[in-house]
Amino acid sequence: MKAIIGLLCGTLFGIGLAMSGMTDTAKVLGFLDVSGDWVPDLAFVMGGAVCVTLVGFYLVLKSKAPLLGKKFLLPGTRIIDGRLLGGAAIFGIGWGVYGYCPGPALSALVYMEQNTGIFVVAMLVGMALTNRLTRA
Amino acid sequence: MFAYATPLIGGLLIGTSAVALLWFLGRIAGVAGIVWGAISAQPDNAWRWLFIVGLLLGPALYHTLTATPYPVPSALPWWQAAAGGLLVGIGVKLGSGCTSGHGVCGLGRLSPRSLVATITFMATGIATVYVIRHVLGAM
Numbered sequence: 001m002k003a004i005i006g007l008l009c010g011t012l013f014g015i016g017l018a019m020s021g022m023t024d025t026a027k028v029l030g031f032l033d034v035s036g037d038w039v040p041d042l043a044f045v046m047g048g049a050v051c052v053t054l055v056g057f058y059l060v061l062k063s064k065a066p067l068l069g070k071k072f073l074l075p076g077t078r079i080i081d082g083r084l085l086g087g088a089a090i091f092g093i094g095w096g097v098y099g100y101c102p103g104p105a106l107s108a109l110v111y112m113e114q115n116t117g118i119f120v121v122a123m124l125v126g127m128a129l130t131n132r133l134t135r136a
Numbered sequence: 137m138f139a140y141a142t143p144l145i146g147g148l149l150i151g152t153s154a155v156a157l158l159w160f161l162g163r164i165a166g167v168a169g170i171v172w173g174a175i176s177a178q179p180d181n182a183w184r185w186l187f188i189v190g191l192l193l194g195p196a197l198y199h200t201l202t203a204t205p206y207p208v209p210s211a212l213p214w215w216q217a218a219a220g221g222l223l224v225g226i227g228v229k230l231g232s233g234c235t236s237g238h239g240v241c242g243l244g245r246l247s248p249r250s251l252v253a254t255i256t257f258m259a260t261g262i263a264t265v266y267v268i269r270h271v272l273g274a275m
Contacts (some may be wrong), residue, residue, distance in 0.1 A: 005160045006183030007190045012153040013165065013236075014194020020146025023195060024207030032258075032265040041143040046239060048147025049154070053244025056155030061245070066162030073162050074245070075232070080252050087231020088238070092257030094223025096264025098216055101235040102228060103167035105221070106191045110199075111206045118214050119221035126225020127172055134230070 002068055014107045020045040023108040025099030032096050154241050157187075166237020167191070168228035227257070 021027040021041050030039030065071055095101050100108065100119055108116045138144075154165035161183060174184040199206060210217070228234045231253055233242065238257075242250020268274050 002161055002180070003182040003186050005157070007186035007193075009153045009157045009160075009165065010187035010190020011194045011197070012149055012156070012190070013167075013187075014191040015198045016146040016149030016153060016194070017191070018146070018195035018198040018204075019149065020143045021207070022146070025210045025212070026208065029265055032261045033269055034262055035266060036269060041140060044140045044143035045147035045150070046235075048144045049151035049240045050243045052148055052151025053154050053240055054246075056151065057158060057241075057244045060155060060159045066158065067160045069160075069162040071162060072158065074164065075247075075249075077232070078247075078249060080249055084231050084249060084253055085256055087227050087229070088233075088253040088256035089227070089231075089260045090223050091227025091231055091234060092260030093264045094220045094225075094227055095235075095257060096220075096261040096268070097223060098212060098220025099210065100220065101167075101224060102171060103191060103234070103236050105224075106167065106171070106188060107195045108207075110192050110195045111209070113209050115210055115212065115214055115217035119217040119224075122218045122221030123225035123228075124171075124175065126222040126227075127168075127229045128175075128225075130226045130229035131172075131176070 005068065013103065016045075016049075017104050017107045022104040023111070028099040028104070029096070032099075150236070150240060151244070154236070154244065158241075164237060164241045166233050166241055168234040169232075169237055172229070231257075 017023055022045060027039050027041050030037065031042035061072065098119055100116070102123060105116060105119050105123065109120060157163050157165045170184050170187050174181060174188060178184070198204065233250065233253060238250040238253040243254060
């Protein structure tokens with residue numbers, strides 16, 4: 001049952017990404033290019049998604065446990081440190097260099113472009129490398 | 137129809153997916169976190185792999201059923217894809233989240249950490265595109 005929910009949520013998420021244009025690097029880079037020919041699409045995507053999570057999370061978290069689990073597994077850290085800032089800064093640079101963040105990059109694999117495959121492999125290498133270096 | 141209807145509806149679907157994942161499984165729909173959990177062989181992993189399968193199935197269904205053409209392939213060179221991917225991978229691991237984890241889910245639960253992260257990556261993303269397009273004059 002949990003696996004089916006994973007599949008359904010992933011599929012809904014993927015439809016949302018494709019429909020919203022987030023699998024199109026031109027739209028993402030166009031949004032980030034505020035001094036150029038600005039493409040506002042991403043503001044509507046983020047705005048729409050956050051409106052739903054703001055209300056939805058509030059309602060869901062009123063209950064004690066999720067429907068199919070013992071407890072809600074939420075990130076417990078509340079510290080804002082150099083690691084968070086540095087990581088977010090590096091992530092933003094990578095996002096601006098090519099125009100993909102993790103979700104859209106995976107979804108765009110369906111388009112069978114070589115560059116997307118290269119992006120995803122490089123992303124996994126970056127994650128694994130960072131994990132190894134920061135765990136020591 | 138309203139010019140930004142598809143980004144808005146797409147965003148609503150993404151938000152709905154995140155709420156459903158929290159409601160049913162008690163999990164945050166952060167794609168970077170889900171991918172890392174899947175490849176680092178966490179216990180109880182089937183839902184993560186199937187979420188990733190869904191991420192690919194969704195666009196396949198969307199483009200087929202609505203007869204929407206695929207986006208125009210990026211004209212950027214392969215090494216720019218490699219560099220972007222590597223930086224994104226390093227950044228999400230250090231910063232504990234991406235656009236979906238911090239942006240969509242973190243903001244949804246009013247996390248100050250996620251707000252700071254989201255403002256930071258938006259700012260460096262904008263700065264990066266500015267430098268590449270308007271300082272270096274590349275695409």
